[in-house]
Structures are given as C-alpha cells and as structure tokens.
Amino acid sequence: MMQTSSMQEHSKYFLYVGVYGDGVYAFEFEPAGPKLTPRGRLGEMTNPSFLASDPEKRFLYAVGELEGDAHGTVAAFDIDRQSGKLKQLSMTSSGGVAPCHLQVDHTSRLLLVANYGSGSLSAYPIEKNGSLGPMCALLPMEGSGADPKRQKSPHAHQAVVSLDNRYVYVPDLGSDMVRIYNINPERRTVTVHDPAGVKVSPGLGPRHVAFSPNSRYAYLLSELKSVVTVFQHDTGSGMLRPVQALSSLPEGVGDRPRRGAPLRGAGNAGSGCPPRPGLVRAT
Numbered sequence: 001m002m003q004t005s006s007m008q009e010h011s012k013y014f015l016y017v018g019v020y021g022d023g024v025y026a027f028e029f030e031p032a033g034p035k036l037t038p039r040g041r042l043g044e045m046t047n048p049s050f051l052a053s054d055p056e057k058r059f060l061y062a063v064g065e066l067e068g069d070a071h072g073t074v075a076a077f078d079i080d081r082q083s084g085k086l087k088q089l090s091m092t093s094s095g096g097v098a099p100c101h102l103q104v105d106h107t108s109r110l111l112l113v114a115n116y117g118s119g120s121l122s123a124y125p126i127e128k129n130g131s132l133g134p135m136c137a138l139l140p141m142e143g144s145g146a147d148p149k150r151q152k153s154p155h156a157h158q159a160v161v162s163l164d165n166r167y168v169y170v171p172d173l174g175s176d177m178v179r180i181y182n183i184n185p186e187r188r189t190v191t192v193h194d195p196a197g198v199k200v201s202p203g204l205g206p207r208h209v210a211f212s213p214n215s216r217y218a219y220l221l222s223e224l225k226s227v228v229t230v231f232q233h234d235t236g237s238g239m240l241r242p243v244q245a246l247s248s249l250p251e252g253v254g255d256r257p258r259r260g261a262p263l264r265g266a267g268n269a270g271s272g273c274p275p276r277p278g279l280v281r282a283t
Helices: none
Strands: 013-018 023-030 035-044 048-053 059-064 071-079 086-097 099-104 110-115 120-125 137-140 167-172 177-184 189-199 206-211 217-222 227-233 240-247 278-281
Touching: 013 035, 013 048, 023 048, 035 086, 048 099, 059 086, 059 099, 071 099, 071 110, 086 099, 086 110, 086 120, 120 177, 137 189, 167 189, 167 206, 177 206, 189 240
Parallel strands: none
Antiparallel strands: 013 023, 013 278, 023 035, 048 059, 059 071, 071 086, 099 110, 110 120, 120 137, 167 177, 177 189, 206 217, 217 227, 227 240
C-alpha cells in the first residue's frame, strides 16, 4: 500500500487496485471503522497490474501486461483527491514484454519499469504535469540460470531506487542476480553499473528486494526457491555483498518449491511493496 501520511482517526483514503482487466479499480478506506467501500473502476486501461505513485501522491502510474509477445504499456494518471477519479495523462509502450513493476525516483523526474518477459529495464522522463515523455533509456539484459524451464533468459522482476537516488536495483529471476544501474534523474539518464550486479546461488530465481531504513542492508526474496538472502549495502559504491541466506519457510514445512512474492522493508515504501494496491488520502 502507498500512504500519503499517518492514518489519523476519521481520515479517508482511496485504495487503488490493478486487476488485469479493464482498468484501475478503487475502494474508499476509512481506518476508524475500519470500513472498505467499493468505488468501481476509476481509471481505464487494459490489464493494469503493478501501480506506483510519485512521492506526493499526485499522480498514479501503472503497467499493463498484454497477451503473448506484445509489448506492454505504461500509463500516467492524475489523481482527483476529492473524488478519487483518475484522469489519464499519457499512455506509451513499456519497451518490452510483460512489464511487472515500476517506481518513480525520489525527485519525481524519472519512472523506471521492469519488463519481465523480455528481460529489460526502461525509463521515462516525468513531465511537470505528471505525464510521461518519450522513453529515455532501454537496457536489455543477457543471461540465463540453472532452471531450464524458468531461467532460459533474463526476467527483470522489480526496479527499486536507492535511498540516495543514485542507483536502481533489479532482481533478475532468469539470471540469478541482482542487477545494478546508475541513474541521474536530473539528466534523465540510466546506465549499467560497473560491475553490473551481484550473483546469487544458482536456481534461486530472485524476485523482490527491500532495503533497511538506514540502507545499510538489503534483503532479497527468491521465487524458485524459498530463500531470503541478506546483503551488506555499500552506499558509496552501490554494491551488495551477501552475508546470509536462510529459508523463508518455518521448520517442518519441507523443501517442496513455493513461490516467494512481495517483500517489504520497514520504513521503505518503495521497495518490495505489495504488487497491486495503492493507498492515497482523500481531501
């Protein structure tokens, strides 16, 4: 969930949900009740999945996952804080197949999109009115992993901006690594970091990463194996150094494969947040 401020008694919020259907739906949430009221479809779009907002919660961004090998879409919406309605500002190609995650940088100048199916990272400048300018970067990935069914090629699963707004971290399920990119939101540039990332144990299938509030540690949840990998984070160089790996399952459950999904760091709203909803306070 994405929240504009602390939940005060009697406050109302709009909860936005991507439903893989005909648009972005919403609920009105009253925490004092608590009460959740359906508001129906408030924004039109085909197959919206992951949603994100700018830090001020003025605009909502969504990726659309289309069928087959068609490139997905990225949409920008203006949020009416009184009615909750979404006015579409722009719609463009994601530059790849099956976009599954996106995040706005901390200065609201750049939108980063992870294309899962084709294994790439795309970036868009954000205009002053919240709309998206022409794609300013498209960085395809190369590699494979140990699982012949799921890891034949790269699969970018998430794009997480560092606390200092200098790096983007992309878990690549297909290549068993966390890729690192340099970003300069003011210049609207994204480049591959040197080195390009950090590898994890073969066959893990990285999915989501989250950082500690002080950014000294990173936590990676894998999908193909139920493992959480802990890294020390060098905030200067941006590099990650693995220090621990442990099962995400309780003892006695067994080692049958289970898919890890979201991961969220305390106080780190942009990293590994649940992959559908967005919570915006009503005015």
